[in-house]
Amino acid sequence: MSATIIDGKSIAAATQLEIKSRVTALTKRGIHPGLAVILVGDNPASHVYVSNKVKACGTVGMHSVLEQYPADLTESALLARIESLNHDADIHGILVQLPLPPHINEHAVLEAISPDKDVDGFHLINAGALMTGQPRLRACTPYGVMKMLEYNQTPIRGAHAVIVGASNIVGKPMAMMLLQAGATVTLCNSKTRDLAHHTRQADIVIAAVGRAKMITGDMIQAGATVIDVGINRDDNGKLCGDVDFDSVAQVAGAISPVPGGVGPMTITMLLMNTLEAAEKL
Numbered sequence: 301m302s303a304t305i306i307d308g309k310s311i312a313a314a315t316q317l318e319i320k321s322r323v324t325a326l327t328k329r330g331i332h333p334g335l336a337v338i339l340v341g342d343n344p345a346s347h348v349y350v351s352n353k354v355k356a357c358g359t360v361g362m363h364s365v366l367e368q369y370p371a372d373l374t375e376s377a378l379l380a381r382i383e384s385l386n387h388d389a390d391i392h393g394i395l396v397q398l399p400l401p402p403h404i405n406e407h408a409v410l411e412a413i414s415p416d417k418d419v420d421g422f423h424l425i426n427a428g429a430l431m432t433g434q435p436r437l438r439a440c441t442p443y444g445v446m447k448m449l450e451y452n453q454t455p456i457r458g459a460h461a462v463i464v465g466a467s468n469i470v471g472k473p474m475a476m477m478l479l480q481a482g483a484t485v486t487l488c489n490s491k492t493r494d495l496a497h498h499t500r501q502a503d504i505v506i507a508a509v510g511r512a513k514m515i516t517g518d519m520i521q522a523g524a525t526v527i528d529v530g531i532n533r534d535d536n537g538k539l540c541g542d543v544d545f546d547s548v549a550q551v552a553g554a555i556s557p558v559p560g561g562v563g564p565m566t567i568t569m570l571l572m573n574t575l576e577a578a579e580k581l
């Protein structure tokens with residue numbers, strides 16, 4: 301193996317230290333950053349995610365509340381709760397865990413969150429602000445990837461970045477952040493013809509497709525930086541990314557592992573967004 305490992309865990313720890321000291325400074329000024337996390341229903345994976353988010357708030361000295369509702373909560377009741385949190389002076393960030401039960405209109409819920417408290421960065425105002433080069437609150441996962449590239453000192457200006465996966469949560473905001481930082485961006489999707497033709501030209505590859513180990517060493521240019529956003533299970537039930545780590549690590553210059561790569565950064569950037577929302581007051 302020749303690639304440098306981009307250690308998301310240690311970058312997350314360093315970033316959380318910075319967040320913690322900014323939280324302390326803000327608290328001294330009388331503003332104690334607070335996050336409200338709303339979970340509707342009993343999706344087991346969502347339970348784990350939200351408890352990790354709430355736990356992370358404690359690590360950096362932030363206030364958090366976890367509100368859990370049964371799966372039959374009505375959409376209007378959820379919208380009313382969000383409206384009340386929008387006006388709650390102790391809450392600077394609101395996160396509604398997805399997926400929501402099918403009877404609730406996800407789009408309506410995300411748009412009901414005040415853009416100033418939208419710590420997921422999913423609101424149309426925040427997506428549009430990023431698109432037009434005036435970022436406000438940014439989607440956590442691509443924001444975390446940008447931090448990882450920064451820590452790794454990966455040159456971005458003038459580099460060719462190829463993103464595999466065009467989701468609203470990762471691929472599209474990732475493209476905008478890299479573009480803003482001066483990269484030439486290729487955004488691939490599930491219909492892209494000859495994917496390897498594109499990835500082989502990349503200085504930076506971001507894999508965010510949700511298919512286990514689909515990016516292999518033969519698809520990567522020697523020395524490229526490869527960031528793996530995927531979280532999948534392989535045939536043996538073991539956690540793995542979208543990148544075939546063993547073959548890609550032979551050719552890449554730097555690579556992020558799964559687990560221990562992007563995952564810890566996503567939660568960290570949620571904390572960063574909550575802090576930034578509180579600092580704007």
Ligand code: GUN
Nearest residue numbers: 395396397398399420440
């Ligand atoms: N479900 C899976 N990932 C996410 C996320 O980043 N934010 C929210 N709100 N729900 C999710």
